[in-house]
Amino acid sequence: MKSVLMVAEKPSLAASIANILGGGKCSQRKGSNNSCSVSEWKGTFQGESVMFKMTSVCGHVMSCNFTVKYNSWDQIDPVELFSCPIQKQEANPKLRMNSFLEREAKGCTYLVLWLDCDKEGENICFEVMNAVSKMIPNIYSKKVTYRAHFSAISDKDIHKAMATLGHPDENQSKSVDARQELDLRIGCAFTRFQTRFFQGKYGDLDSSLISYGPCQTPTLGFCVKRHDDIQTFKPESFWCLSLQTANPSANFEWKRKRVFKKDIAILLLNQIKKVKEAKISKCVTKTEFRKRPQALNTVELMKAASVGFSLSPHTTMQIAERLYIQGYISYPRTETTAYPQHYDFQSTVRQLKDIPDYHTEADNILKNLNSPRSGKDCGDHPPITPLKAGQRSSFDTDSWKIYDYVCRHFLGTISKDLKYSEVTTEIVVETETFVNTSKCLIDPGFTSAMNWLAFKNDETGTKFSEGQTVEINDIKLSEHQTSPPDYLTESDLISLMEKHGIGTDASIPVHINNISQRNYVTIGGGRKLMPTALGIVLVHGYQKIDPELVLPTMRSEVEKMLNLIAAGSADFKNVLKHAVTIFKLKFQYFVQNIQNMDALFDAKFSPLSESGKSFSRCGKCRRYMKYIQTKPARLYCNHCDETYSLPNGGNIRTYKELKCPLDEFELVAFSNGSKGKSYPLCPYCYNHPPFTDMQKNAGCNSCTHPTCPNALYALGISSCTDCTSGVLVLDKTLTPNTWKIGCNSCDVIINIFKDASKVSLNSGNLCECGAQTVTVTYKQEKSRFKDNSEEKSGCIFCCEEFKHLVEKHRAVGAPHGGNNINNGGVRGKNGIKGKRSIPKRGKNKNF
DNA sequence: GCAAGGTC
Known part of the structure; x- marks a missing residue:
């Protein structure tokens, strides 16, 4: 039997489409990448009995980037980026999407693409075709690969798309x-x-x-x-007239609103200020409406959450995404504001009735369901709607706000418009007309559900009738100023x-x-x-x-x-x-x-020379360099006008005025908190590695200097217990009586000998396991040894008396990027005596 | 360490 591979843009869509096309008779299994699942069922394709296999990608399979060489900020002039080569890489290597698709495509004869119907979707079509091209012969043939065009995930739409398959559009893909x-x-x-x-x-x-x-x-x-x-903005003065009646008393505003010339305002005032009574020239009552909202799309949700809940669009979408995954709301990224043609409003409202917060409202709406306003169908996804009932107690505060908004907005869209009456009364005094309007609620409509939009009645309920003569209490002139936006x-x-x-x-x-x-x-x-x-x-x-x-x-x-x-x-x-x-x-x-x-x-910022505080000495000029703490952390030598970058995201301290033997720069100590990584570094070597086997941005714990007391050979204890390339190095930079050994490659950290006053390596004295032995000294009253002795020598990993004083964990918040070292040669240092290698040891049983 | 666009 032939097989048809079908691919959607995301796992949830694949499941929905499989459900519709497979008529609920499909089997489901997880894909090899653990993120996408595969549904299978038997059916008919182009008159043949076939096996359908429906799965998905997770958005784009590939993303584009420069080739490795051009990723270097140091070596590439940015202008080259306009002409340098570009390559496609797997967008998310962890998903192993290409190999997943390839595996699923094996043995398939046809490919049907169910990517979202926009340009990006068209582009992903070609990414999928490319991924399976080795497995499905003639993948670019119109008799092999098909494209489904659908605008909603409804039975009708999906079946129709399946019956009228087209082909992917290469032009659209190319534009992406x-x-x-x-x-x-x-x-x-x-x-x-x-x-x-x-x-x-x-x-x-x-x-x-x-x-x-x-x-x-x-x-x-x-x-x-x-x-x-x-x-x-330059504020401008303007003048307004206003009028107050007596019996009945009411305030009227000037129909001209305002004038910008003072003399004209005064002239007009003088014309009418002596008038004591005037006629009501017009009194009209109109029924007005405020429209219920259209169905909810992403932009509207983000705006509402920003205004109403002070949540950033970023946070809002994170929450909406979670609610979507948990099945509470529909897909939250959509531009569409029109409900699908056969959307079942009744069933959604009935579900919401189960939530006490909406019980009454939902009940009222069910009795008198209003059709929604027409909206725009952008052909992407249906509007955002509630999918299942959730109780307030099952959400955190912000999640409830978003869910509640989606529900209330949904109810609002199928409620009536808000209805109110507006009475407009005009009074004419000589040349000038004054207006009073008052509004009164008739039917709250959608604002019953969307209660934050509740209507505010005007206070005045004063009634006038046309032709009525009223007494004028006062006519005032007031000065105002335009205000900036x-x-x-x-x-x-x-x-x-x-x-x-x-x-x-x-x-x-x-x-x-x-x-x-x-x-x-x-x-x-x-x-x-x-x-x-x-x-x-x-x-x-x-x-x-x-x-x-x-x-x-x-x-x-x-x-x-x-x-x-x-x-x-x-x-x-x-x-x-x-x-x-x-x-x-x-x-x-x-x-x-x-x-x-x-x-x-x-004009706004300070030059490097004026920034930062004096910190440690430059090896070239012996003057103090400045430490620029603002990101990115740097040392700046004013005299040499050179900048030396430092590791980000931790603390930098001076380190006992110790100097690098290679370049005379004073060492500094980096620490990423008590549970993070820490090591000494030379600011110059960190930026310009002295040895071929030392990588850029590495500390002294990766430096293969043969004799420096702060480098790898003097302080390396053994190869790492976890990774293959790293070395566990003793860290002597920490606060008094705190000792650690840390891997110079991965995140392994071993806290050792708390409160010891001294820890030193017994040079050349190896344990049977291959690790350097150490000597540990405590002040008598602080001894942690069981026999209370002050000093002991032995292996950190094997010595029984050390076991309770050694505690391994992983660095927290450690910076990524390797300080890999190979125990390789020293550049240009032939003839230097005393080159040693780091002891190797077997994986220790203690860990 | 860079962009914008999918999605997780």
Whole structure:
């Protein structure tokens, strides 16, 4: 029997589609990568009896990146990133998606692609085809590979898609390839150049990265634009007339609203101020409505959560994602605001009736179900709706807020519009008309469910009738000033991004998070986005050099070009080449004119020479270097004008003024907290490894200097108990009476001999297991030995009297990246005597 | 250490 492989974009969709097509008669098993599952059932495909196999990917299979050589910030001029080679890598190596797909494709004859119906989905189609091309013959043939087109996960839609299969669209896929390549080249080139340029000059930038991106930069641009509008705002005076009646008493506002010329206002006032009574010229009662909301999409959810709960879009989406996985709500990333055609409102409302919070409301709605407003079907996913009932007690506070919102919004969409009456009363005094409006609720409609939108009645219930003459109590003239706009709220920003097509429902929260993490904006009260000095000088700098770089239209211009590829009306290579050329020119112009941006930085930030505190001595000039604590941590020598990077994310201390024997730099001690890694390092060697077998960014515990008392050979105890390449090295940098040995490659740490006053290696004296033996000294009153003796020698791993004083664990919050060493040769050090090797030992039974 | 886009 032939087999048909079918692939969806995510596991949950594969399960739903399999359920529909397999009629509930499918078997399910976990895939080899532990993330995707496979459903199988027997059926008919193109008139033949076949076995269907339905599975999924998890989004993109591949992502693009530079080849290894071009990932080096030190050795590559960023301008090369516009022309250097690019390769595709597995997007998430842990998922082993290619080998999983290959394995499942084995023995299959056909491939049916159920990826989401957008450009990205089309691109993933080709990633899947590529992954299984070795297993399914003629994969690019139209008789082998098919594409399902569906807009909703309903029985009807899915069966229809299966009956009308088409083919994947290579043009659309190519347009995504082009977008990926452009974003990568442009983003990385600008980011690397800016970061290195400004970090090399200023010491208090407060961001480890000065990034540029075609989405994040215009996003920041919106925030700075508003800031500038506020700064440049000039208040203007204006004047208003108002009128008060007596018997009945009521306040009327001027129909002209306001005038900006004082003399005109006074003239008008003088004309009417002596009038004592006037006629009600109009009194009209109208019934007005406030519309119920449309079905909920991602952007609306993020805006509501930001305004209502002060939750960031990022957090909101994390919560929504969790609620989705737990089955409480439908897929939370969608642009669609129209319910599927056959959506079963009754059944959802009935479920919500089980939740005490909505019982009454759901009951009322069930009795009088209103049809939802029409919305927009973007063909991605259905709107966000509740899927099952959850009790308040089964959620944490924020999760409940989001779930509650989804439920109440859902109920709101099928409630009635809010209805109120509005009475408009006008009174004419000579040339001037004054207006009073008062509103009164008739039917709360959807606001019963969405109670935070509850209607506020106007206080005045005063009734007038047309033609009635009323007594005028007072006519007042008041002076006011126009006020500046307020900072953008996060909700405003989301609206702007959506309007200008910057980011997608899934990436909008990421961009906002980025500009805030990188310290370009801070989030103020009411989740208002206030640009920082850094954010402001960046945007103003682009505006001085090349305003297009920060314009919201830039993204859409690029999209236009990409759409030509998608529509098949322009050649992929030509468009890409054209766009890359334009941006390369822009980049080069930017580099040439960076002094225009730098002038702004110069005014706001302090040069490296004025930053940081004097710390440890430079080996070249013997003067004190400064320690720049702001990320990225560095030492800066003012005299030599050199910067030495340090490990991030921990503490750096001076270390007893000890010096590196190779370069005379004073050693410093790095520590990542009491449970983290710690080791001494030479600032020069850390940046410029002295030996071929010492990697960059390594400490003295990886240094193969033959005689230095702080290096590997003097302090190495044995090979690591866990990893194959590491060495356990004694750490003498810690606070008095604290001792550790730590692996110089992996995260293994062994706390030893708490409170000992001294721990030293017995040079050359090896235990049978191969480890260096040590001598441990306690002050008498602090002895931890069972016999209370002050000093003992032996092996940390084998000596019975040491066993209770040795405790192994893994470093917490340890920085990643290897300090791998091989016990290899010393560069250019022929003839140096005393080169030793680190003892090897068998895996110890104690651990 | 960089982008933006999928998804976990």
